[in-house]
Amino acid sequence: MSDVNYISAFCRISSGKVNVNHSIMFTGEQDEAPPAFIKSVYKHYQLNYPKFYKMDSLCQLGFIASELLLKDNKLTEKYNKEEIAIVISNGSSSLEIDTEHQQTISDKANYFPSPAVFVYTLPNILIGEIAIRNLIKGENTFFIFDKFDAQFTAQYINSLLNSGRAESCIAGWVDFYEGNYDAFLYTVEKTQGVIRAEHTAEQLLNIYK
Amino acid sequence: MKLESYIIADNIISPLGFSTEENFAQLKQMRTGVQRLEKSALSPEPVCAAVIDARRLDDEFKKLDTSTPYTRLEQLFILSISDTLKQNPAIDIRSPKTLLILSSTKGNIDLLDPENKGKFDKKRLFLWETGNMITQHFGNPNKALVVSNACISGVLAIILGKRLLEENTYDTIIVSGGDIMTHFVVSGFQSFKAVSSEVCKPYDAARDGISLGEACGTVVLTNDKTKVKGTAIAVKGGSSSNDANHISGPSRTGDGLLLAIERTLKEANMDASQVAYISGHGTATLYNDEMEAQAITTARLQDVPMNSLKSYFGHTLGAAGIIESIIGIQSMRSNTLIGTYNYNQPGVTKPVNIIKKTTESTVDNCLKTAAGFGGCNAAVLFSKEA
Numbered sequence: 041m042s043d044v045n046y047i048s049a050f051c052r053i054s055s056g057k058v059n060v061n062h063s064i065m066f067t068g069e070q071d072e073a074p075p076a077f078i079k080s081v082y083k084h085y086q087l088n089y090p091k092f093y094k095m096d097s098l099c100q101l102g103f104i105a106s107e108l109l110l111k112d113n114k115l116t117e118k119y120n121k122e123e124i125a126i127v128i129s130n131g132s133s134s135l136e137i138d139t140e141h142q143q144t145i146s147d148k149a150n151y152f153p154s155p156a157v158f159v160y161t162l163p164n165i166l167i168g169e170i171a172i173r174n175l176i177k178g179e180n181t182f183f184i185f186d187k188f189d190a191q192f193t194a195q196y197i198n199s200l201l202n203s204g205r206a207e208s209c210i211a212g213w214v215d216f217y218e219g220n221y222d223a224f225l226y227t228v229e230k231t232q233g234v235i236r237a238e239h240t241a242e243q244l245l246n247i248y249k
Numbered sequence: 250m251k252l253e254s255y256i257i258a259d260n261i262i263s264p265l266g267f268s269t270e271e272n273f274a275q276l277k278q279m280r281t282g283v284q285r286l287e288k289s290a291l292s293p294e295p296v297c298a299a300v301i302d303a304r305r306l307d308d309e310f311k312k313l314d315t316s317t318p319y320t321r322l323e324q325l326f327i328l329s330i331s332d333t334l335k336q337n338p339a340i341d342i343r344s345p346k347t348l349l350i351l352s353s354t355k356g357n358i359d360l361l362d363p364e365n366k367g368k369f370d371k372k373r374l375f376l377w378e379t380g381n382m383i384t385q386h387f388g389n390p391n392k393a394l395v396v397s398n399a400c401i402s403g404v405l406a407i408i409l410g411k412r413l414l415e416e417n418t419y420d421t422i423i424v425s426g427g428d429i430m431t432h433f434v435v436s437g438f439q440s441f442k443a444v445s446s447e448v449c450k451p452y453d454a455a456r457d458g459i460s461l462g463e464a465c466g467t468v469v470l471t472n473d474k475t476k477v478k479g480t481a482i483a484v485k486g487g488s489s490s491n492d493a494n495h496i497s498g499p500s501r502t503g504d505g506l507l508l509a510i511e512r513t514l515k516e517a518n519m520d521a522s523q524v525a526y527i528s529g530h531g532t533a534t535l536y537n538d539e540m541e542a543q544a545i546t547t548a549r550l551q552d553v554p555m556n557s558l559k560s561y562f563g564h565t566l567g568a569a570g571i572i573e574s575i576i577g578i579q580s581m582r583s584n585t586l587i588g589t590y591n592y593n594q595p596g597v598t599k600p601v602n603i604i605k606k607t608t609e610s611t612v613d614n615c616l617k618t619a620a621g622f623g624g625c626n627a628a629v630l631f632s633k634e635a
């Protein structure tokens with residue numbers, strides 16, 4: 041089998057815009073706060089997934105990106121669910137919700153740590169949420185980089201596919217911290233999709249600008 | 250020909266000691282590092298936890314003679330890696346062919362605590378900055394690869410090391426995992442009602458929750474067998490998986506962990522009947538230990554001697570997969586299986602073969618398993634080579 045892999049589809053949510061496969065699909069209100077923008081995207085697409093409201097902002101953002109990414113490219117219909125990998129990275133880990141958990145314990149007189157908050161204080165919970173939604177069981181790893189590392193991401197996922205450890209992959213970058221947010225999720229497959237881009241660092245940086 | 254990965258140095262820092270040997274000697278005697286702390290900064294209530302002695306950490310770190318201020322976790326990483334460098338002069342940490350992989354769930358999360366406000370730059374909260382601090386300390390030219398994947402982080406980091414060595418971009422990979430005890434983590438697990446009021450009891454009928462702990466561990470891997478000193482131990486296979494079931498509760502059937510185990514054995518080209526020893530995850534929660542027993546039995550590994558080290562070290566989160574792997578490796582080197590502290594009565598519905606007392610036995614290989622929040626599972630297999 042060829043060692044060439046393809047970026048078959050992508051979804052980017054940043055700066056108040058939803059971009060799916062190079063088309064701006066939705067634009068938020070001007071100066072909308074990030075959590076409100078994320079909820080308006082959810083409502084716009086009528087995603088109807090009650091667990092969404094339990095999620096922290098990082099998971100809400102990544103979850104929506106994964107839904108829009110997979111809407112027209114249903115990996116789970118093409119591949120065995122054990123052969124789909126999920127590899128996501130970000131810069132801020134779960135610091136947004138970490139700060140929230142810290143606030144519940146800093147004051148001994150007002151002490152109320154909550155399991156519903158604490159469970160989200162791990163970045164890979166996002167991978168779990170996407171896996172649960174789509175029943176994906178393959179390889180999963182969450183990395184922390186100072187910025188999206190196209191070089192490493194391309195190299196590592198290509199080696200996962202080329203060594204037979206996965207047949208396809210949901211990959212990318214999902215970050216949410218102190219009012220800054222950015223989601224870029226894409227699918228990697230052995231066959232071309234609507235995007236027609238080889239899965240290389242250069243092509244990734246052409247898309248993720 | 251696929252390039253193999255060999256272990257050429259290792260270190261554990263825990264309440265039981267500052268080297269692999271020191272820790273292993275304590276475990277052989279079945280001495281635990283978990284203690285009941287009546288009063289501590291970790292919790293408003295008494296708590297059982299494994300905490301590294303602050304004075305010893307301070308003394309050991311002073312010996313390094315560095316003037317840069319480092320956080321508690323960074324000190325642990327630096328000490329742990331420094332010890333491995335002393336063991337094997339073939340490790341060139343300044344080489345562009347050497348990569349550092351860090352495994353941590355919470356990094357410098359203690360810096361969020363108002364008591365630590367202003368002690369360090371806010372940037373130090375980011376795990377990638379922890380990576381920068383460590384690579385800069387040692388003069389390593391590459392950006393550290395940071396894995397933060399809940400309680401499988403350590404096992405995953407070793408698997409990643411093996412995979413990157415196959416590609417030959419690097420010839421040496423230093424895999425270091427660490428997490429510290431904080432009020433942040435203790436309060437969170439307490440809110441889940443997941444913390445035992447005593448030293449935890451893995452796989453036992455009376456188990457009632459976890460003990461938390463702090464530790465740091467380092468394994469150095471290479472794809473150059475000539476750098477091995479003594480017994481050659483290779484990483485033969487490894488895999489991760491997801492239950493796709495629940496973000497905080499393990500699968501009831503153990504199917505996710507089973508998948509990771511089966512793929513690991515396949516990659517290692519081994520049958521279940523050839524596995525000599527299993528270093529389990531064994532957190533001592535009702536559901537985790539039951540899930541593991543289901544997976545182990547379905548994989549036909551129920552007769553293989555198995556232990557959990559959580560009742561010695563506590564659950565050390567991002568360090569767990571690494572320090573527990575190192576104990577497994579040391580068990581292979583010394584042909585000694587460590588008994589599971591606090592295990593008395595079988596307490597899982599499938600009969601698994603839990604090691605009660607430390608025994609001498611030929612140990613040719615070790616299967617290490619892990620599972621964590623987010624439904625993640627991982628397994629890795631180490632094997633002795635002639």
